Amino acid sequence: MSASTAPFKQRYRRSVSDPELKPRLLAFQRSWRESRDAQVRSLEQRTERSFDELRREFAAVKDSTLERIDDYIAEFRANAEAAGATVVQLSTAEEAVNYIAAVCKSRGIDLVVKSKSMVSEEIELNYELEQRGITAIETDLGEWLLQLAEERPSHLVMPAIHQKRQYVAEILGEELGREFDPDDIPAMVASARDGLRRHYLSAGAGLTGANALIAETGSIVVVTNEGNMRLATSLPDVHFVTAGIEKLIPSWSDAERQLQLLPRSATAQTLSTYTTCITGAQPGKEMHVILLDNGRRAMRDSDVIGDALRCIRCGACANVCPPYQIVGGHTFGHIYTGAIGLVNTTFHHGIEDAAGPQGLCVSCGACQTVCPVDIPLPKQILEIRHRSHESGHAPLWEQIALRLWARPRLFHHLMGVAAAGSGLARLVGLVRGDHLRAPLPKRLRWRAIPALPLRSGRTLIKSRAPQSTLSDSPAAGQTVDLFAQCLADRLMPSAVDSAARLIEAGGAAVNVPESQHCCGLPAFDAGDWDMARRMAEHTIEALEDGEREIVTPAPSCVISMQDHWPRLFADDGEWRARAAGVSDRVHDLADWLEGPGRLPDACLRNGDGTSWTAHRFCQASNRNDAGARIDKLVERLTGETARPLAEPDVCCGFGGLTSLAAPEVGAGILERKLACVAESGCDTLITNNPGCVIHLRAGANAGGANHKTLHYADFLAARLPKDP
Amino acid sequence: MTTTTNRTALFAEGLRAAQGEFVQCRSWDDVWQYAESLSDETPVVAPAAYVHLQRGESPDEEDPLRSIADRSVGITIATCGIAETGSVLLIEPAPIDRAVSLLTRHLIVALAEPDIVDELTDGFRWLAQQPRAAAYATFVTGPSRTADIERSLTIGVQGPSRLTVAVLP
Ligand code: SF4
Numbered sequence: 001m002s003a004s005t006a007p008f009k010q011r012y013r014r015s016v017s018d019p020e021l022k023p024r025l026l027a028f029q030r031s032w033r034e035s036r037d038a039q040v041r042s043l044e045q046r047t048e049r050s051f052d053e054l055r056r057e058f059a060a061v062k063d064s065t066l067e068r069i070d071d072y073i074a075e076f077r078a079n080a081e082a083a084g085a086t087v088v089q090l091s092t093a094e095e096a097v098n099y100i101a102a103v104c105k106s107r108g109i110d111l112v113v114k115s116k117s118m119v120s121e122e123i124e125l126n127y128e129l130e131q132r133g134i135t136a137i138e139t140d141l142g143e144w145l146l147q148l149a150e151e152r153p154s155h156l157v158m159p160a161i162h163q164k165r166q167y168v169a170e171i172l173g174e175e176l177g178r179e180f181d182p183d184d185i186p187a188m189v190a191s192a193r194d195g196l197r198r199h200y201l202s203a204g205a206g207l208t209g210a211n212a213l214i215a216e217t218g219s220i221v222v223v224t225n226e227g228n229m230r231l232a233t234s235l236p237d238v239h240f241v242t243a244g245i246e247k248l249i250p251s252w253s254d255a256e257r258q259l260q261l262l263p264r265s266a267t268a269q270t271l272s273t274y275t276t277c278i279t280g281a282q283p284g285k286e287m288h289v290i291l292l293d294n295g296r297r298a299m300r301d302s303d304v305i306g307d308a309l310r311c312i313r314c315g316a317c318a319n320v321c322p323p324y325q326i327v328g329g330h331t332f333g334h335i336y337t338g339a340i341g342l343v344n345t346t347f348h349h350g351i352e353d354a355a356g357p358q359g360l361c362v363s364c365g366a367c368q369t370v371c372p373v374d375i376p377l378p379k380q381i382l383e384i385r386h387r388s389h390e391s392g393h394a395p396l397w398e399q400i401a402l403r404l405w406a407r408p409r410l411f412h413h414l415m416g417v418a419a420a421g422s423g424l425a426r427l428v429g430l431v432r433g434d435h436l437r438a439p440l441p442k443r444l445r446w447r448a449i450p451a452l453p454l455r456s457g458r459t460l461i462k463s464r465a466p467q468s469t470l471s472d473s474p475a476a477g478q479t480v481d482l483f484a485q486c487l488a489d490r491l492m493p494s495a496v497d498s499a500a501r502l503i504e505a506g507g508a509a510v511n512v513p514e515s516q517h518c519c520g521l522p523a524f525d526a527g528d529w530d531m532a533r534r535m536a537e538h539t540i541e542a543l544e545d546g547e548r549e550i551v552t553p554a555p556s557c558v559i560s561m562q563d564h565w566p567r568l569f570a571d572d573g574e575w576r577a578r579a580a581g582v583s584d585r586v587h588d589l590a591d592w593l594e595g596p597g598r599l600p601d602a603c604l605r606n607g608d609g610t611s612w613t614a615h616r617f618c619q620a621s622n623r624n625d626a627g628a629r630i631d632k633l634v635e636r637l638t639g640e641t642a643r644p645l646a647e648p649d650v651c652c653g654f655g656g657l658t659s660l661a662a663p664e665v666g667a668g669i670l671e672r673k674l675a676c677v678a679e680s681g682c683d684t685l686i687t688n689n690p691g692c693v694i695h696l697r698a699g700a701n702a703g704g705a706n707h708k709t710l711h712y713a714d715f716l717a718a719r720l721p722k723d724p
Numbered sequence: 725m726t727t728t729t730n731r732t733a734l735f736a737e738g739l740r741a742a743q744g745e746f747v748q749c750r751s752w753d754d755v756w757q758y759a760e761s762l763s764d765e766t767p768v769v770a771p772a773a774y775v776h777l778q779r780g781e782s783p784d785e786e787d788p789l790r791s792i793a794d795r796s797v798g799i800t801i802a803t804c805g806i807a808e809t810g811s812v813l814l815i816e817p818a819p820i821d822r823a824v825s826l827l828t829r830h831l832i833v834a835l836a837e838p839d840i841v842d843e844l845t846d847g848f849r850w851l852a853q854q855p856r857a858a859a860y861a862t863f864v865t866g867p868s869r870t871a872d873i874e875r876s877l878t879i880g881v882q883g884p885s886r887l888t889v890a891v892l893p
Contacts, residue, residue: 028875046808083859141881142872158875165874189870189878196882201790219858227868227883230826234819235789252852256845267871270738271809271844274883275863279855283818 004152004330008356015327016664020164025325026672028161032319035268036370043264052374058257059373062310065248066300072215072248073291079218083280085287087218089245093123096292100125100207100240101132103288107238109134109204115222115229116140117209118313119242119292121153121335122348125207136207137199139228141192148175154329155337156315157266162328196228206232210243211312212258213289216251219279220289223263223272230276239281241289245296246309258312261372265314295347304383308343310373317367317377322651323360323658326668332357339367339377346384355393358385360662362655362669363525365622379563382525389527398526398657405486406531408517408538412490418452443663447670447698450491457489457496458512464497467504467720470603475596476507481543483586485554486518488690488711495690495710498717499553499589505720506597516542521560524568525656533568536561536579543582549596550586553713555620555627556689558588588620589713590627590688593637602639604719612715613643613682615673615696617689621649630688630712637716646676652687654695670699677707686712731807731840732891738810742866743879745888752776752834755799755890759832763796770800770816770824773834788820789827798828798884803857805840805889806847809865812889813847817859825864831884833864836892 004011015021040051047054065072077087090096096119104112112129114120114136126136126147138144142160146153148171153159160168165188169180172188176195180188200206208229210220220241222229233239249255255277263269281287300306318324318338333341334353342361345354358381367377388394404410455463461482469476480503484496500510520535539561543550552558561583569576593599612634620628627633628649631642652673653659659666673696677685685700685707687693697709736746749755756777759767769780780799784791792798802812812833816822825831841847844863851858868883879885 024874031875083855139882140872141870145872158872160872161875163873165876168873185873185876186878188873189881193882197793201793217852217855217858225869225871226881227826228881230822230862231882234822234826252848253845256848259844269865270741271811271863271865273742273865273868275811275865277851277858277861279858279860282860 004154008331011331012327012662015331016668021162021328022326022668025161025328028158029319029325032268036265036316036319039264039268039270043260047260054257055261055372055374058254058261059307059310061249061254061257062246062373063307065250066246066306066309069245069248069300072250073245075215076213076218076248079216080280080289081218083218085218085280085289087289087291089291089293091293093294096123096242096290096294097125097128097132099290101129101134103238103240104134104205107204109238111199111203112136112205112207112240113199113203113232113236114138114143115206115208115224115232116143116159117207117242118156118336119209119244120207122294123242123292125242137196137203139196139199139232140224140226141189144192144196145171148172152330152335153337155318156313158315162330200231200235203236205238205240206236207240207242208232210241210247211262212249212255213243213247214250214252214255215248217279219277221255221259221275221277223259223275225267225273227274230274233278237285239285239287241287243289243291245291245293246311262312262314265316265370265372299344299347302347305343305347305380307375308340308377308380310375311340311344312373314372316370316372320366320370322364322366322653322669322672323362323655323662323665325672326665327360332360339381340375343377343380343384346387351388351391351393354384355388358388358527359658360665362651362653362658362665364618364651364655366618366650369622382527385525385527386529387527394527395661398661399528402523402526402528402531405518405522406535408515420454421452445702447667447695448701450694450698452490453493455493457484457493460493460497461500461510461512466509467501469507470505470720471507471600473506473508473597473599475549479509479511479548480597481546481548481550482510482512483516483543483550483552483554483557484512485552485557485690487694488554491694492690492711495553495693495713498711498713499551501717501720502589502593502599502713503551503597506593506599508597511548513542513545519557519560520568521556521564522656524560524564529568532564536565536568537575540575540578540582544578548585550582551589551592551597552586553589553711554690555588555590555617555625556691558586559619559623561586588625588627590630590633594627594633599637601636604637604716605639606719610684611643611682612640612684612686613645613677613680614648614712615645615652615677615685615687615692616648617687617692618649618651620688628688630686634686634712634716638719643680643682645680647673652692652696654691656691659695666695667699670695674699674703674705678705682707684708684710684715686710686715688712728837728840731842732837734807735805735810735840738806738808739866739889740810742810743869744810744866745886747888747890749890749892751892755832755834755892756780758888758890759797759799762830765796767797767799767832768792768795768824768828770798770821772821773799773801776801776834783820783823785820788823792823793827795828797830797832798824799832799834800824802833802835802889803839804847804850805835806844806863807840808843811844811847811863811865813851814862814864815857815860816862817856822860826883828884829880830886830888832888832890834890834892
């Protein structure tokens with residue numbers, strides 16, 4: 001069994017123990033990001049349209065085509081057949097393989113040269129043809145290297161990105177019977193060219209994919225960089241095209257729209273080297289276009305998932321994915337990799353193959369921001385997680401943890417015990433700063449265990465007099481409900497208290513509703529929606545009294561209430577209305593301090609010379625929330641300037657349950673973040689989501705970092721005038 | 725309105741960004757001289773360019789591809805150029821039309837300056853109205869390349885490793 005086809009757990013272990021994978025993928029992600037952004041900027045300038053406008057426009061084309069897919073298939077077929085091609089619609093992988101094999105057999109063909117085609121990977125064509133006595137040779141260099149190594153692609157566009165050059169030298173050496181210097185990549189490429197050339201000359205058929213199928217003329221469009229596709233369609237007498245039905249587009253102008261977005265998003269090129277358009281069979285030759293369904297119509301008709309069929313396979317969603325950077329595509333995906341692989345695998349290969357990597361997604365939402373067809377991937381991944389949970393794929397520890405979490409009284413009880421334990425540990429010298437000195441298993445040693453403070457945030461608020469007013473905000477005189485967030489309340493109570501003091505400094509009073517607990521986010525994230533609903537109902541009941549505005553220091557809970565609750569109560573009108581009654585009133589603290597609870601400019605200036613920088617909670621940032629830009633808020637209130645931080649919106653690795661389920665992923669992403677923080681040279685790192693504070697602090701403590709990690713509420717409240 | 729001169733300048737810029745080479749020629753004689761200066765081998769000439777050049781070697785009609793595989797220098801002609809990207813559009817319905825652009829090591833593409841259009845859109849619009857041309861049409865942007873081994877950009881894989889566009893008045 002090769003590295004890419006082993007069961008998920010083995011693939012996971014193998015990828016996290018490869019020391020070279022992470023740095024290689026990190027360098028790749030960073031350089032792609034830079035050149036892709038430059039490409040997108042110049043496209044925006046030239047067209048005087050925003051990327052968002054351009055992608056939504058093309059997404060709309062894809063959507064309307066998919067709605068009437070059968071009409072477009074009929075149009076494509078009529079035009080392609082008029083130009084001499086044969087067009088077949090096939091439902092399953094097996095039918096597609098059988099069709100190709102039958103054509104080969106009847107023409108006496110035993111060698112097929114292939115240009116890159118993800119559909120042929122999807123149906124595992126090479127293996128299946130081999131079983132039927134036909135040899136298929138990949139001619140795209142990356143795909144050929146995979147074939148020689150018996151591996152699957154680990155990226156949609158850069159299929160062999162996981163292979164190191166030493167390994168390439170080895171497998172090429174074996175195939176071509178000579179030695180290669182791993183550092184001489186041009187020599188390897190040149191030999192590969194010669195090695196492949198003989199196959200073109202003797203193959204009976206060439207097979208390609210298609211990036212687009214144009215209905216109005218029955219044409220196919222294929223983009224490549226190597227030129228192998230042109231060879232594979234010119235030398236042999238038979239040309240097979242394998243394409244999913246979603247590749248249909250109505251017209252040439254739509255193809256052009258696609259080409260504006262595809263190469264820029266895929267390889268950060270303005271245009272790929274070869275953009276080839278073929279219409280029909282060439283004189284004296286045959287062309288067979290195989291339009292494959294293989295779960296696509298079911299996908300189109302499936303709630304929430306349908307939009308995933310817009311995908312143009314650019315790979316961008318993997319290029320910004322923090323967990324992908326840690327584990328690579330053999331682990332983060334199945335045959336389709338990256339965020340889209342987490343979604344479409346369910347339909348092409350089944351939930352069994354889709355379930356493994358679901359827990360690796362940190363829900364940061366970066367994928368959708370770069371997707372050139374604006375697929376709501378984060379939402380879809382949560383949907384697939386939910387389905388995978390429903391079909392019994394949730395780990396036992398997770399189920400137990402969530403059960404405990406879901407019961408507010410039991411939760412508080414356990415937390416109380418843990419806090420007492422921490423107090424005891426403090427007495428006997430087992431606490432250093434804010435974390436325990438207890439030994440952890442090796443897999444977890446990258447973080448320190450936070451010591452639980454004795455008193456919860458809510459207790460702290462009740463045990464002090466109200467903060468004096470600094471300046472009357474528009475909300476002065478109001479009473480505001482504070483939603484503490486379950487995690488922050490126990491693990492970082494001071495941030496909850498600080499949030500309350502900042503609200504009070506604007507002249508509003510703070511009320512802390514008694515029975516509040518958890519909005520349901522952890523359960524929702526884990527796909528356990530029944531439990532999430534119960535937790536949400538509890539929170540709604542706790543917060544629905546009165547017409548007061550609700551403020552929370554946890555932006556993740558705001559997102560949970562605004563985005564997830566409507567999904568949890570989709571089929572329950574009454575609860576949906578009650579949920580909206582609460583979520584319409586909820587504000588992230590940062591938004592509050594800019595809006596109704598606005599504090600004046602530079603009111604918290606203290607001139608103590610602290611140098612600080614800000615990590616922005618990725619999910620809120622990628623969702624384009626104004627409040628995510630806490631650096632701007634803190635700069636305004638303190639009159640100081642943040643130190644520049646590289647990748648401020650990239651996830652810190654907390655990712656809810658991910659850092660527990662896949663500790664190496666949480667640690668790897670954290671390492672990337674902490675390196676950027678160290679480079680900023682700050683004394684204090686501030687951030688906005690309690691989960692991130694805890695994760696970043698635990699990592700900094702374990703790694704002996706020089707900076708302090710604070711919730712920005714703590715950072716700001718420390719500068720409020722001390723009340724007598 | 726873009727003028728011809730700065731359209732050409734833009735085209736040259738796009739082409740160079742894609743590792744292609746740009747030469748300005750006054751006549752087909754210039755193109756030929758340039759081609760001959762590159763190698764001792766006689767350049768092979770695609771049928772569409774032969775009409776203008778009337779010299780050089782033509783691919784064999786029976787087996788055009790095998791007859792010229794890996795020859796040093798080839799000359800073909802572009803239907804249009806795209807200023808935005810530095811691409812040339814090759815219309816090559818039959819294998820004999822394609823042989824030169826597929827298999828020679830250094831490809832020279834002759835392009836008439838007035839045929840340079842602003843954007844890909846213009847090229848596509850033209851193509852959409854030419855069903856026969858769309859039988860096999862390729863926008864070529866620079867020489868062939870791969871980054872499949874450790875992302876290291878290597879020019880010249882399976883197609884030409886050098887691409888020069890010779891712009892004619
Ligand atoms: S989902 Fe979007 S970003 Fe990912 S491969 Fe498809 S088109 Fe590209």
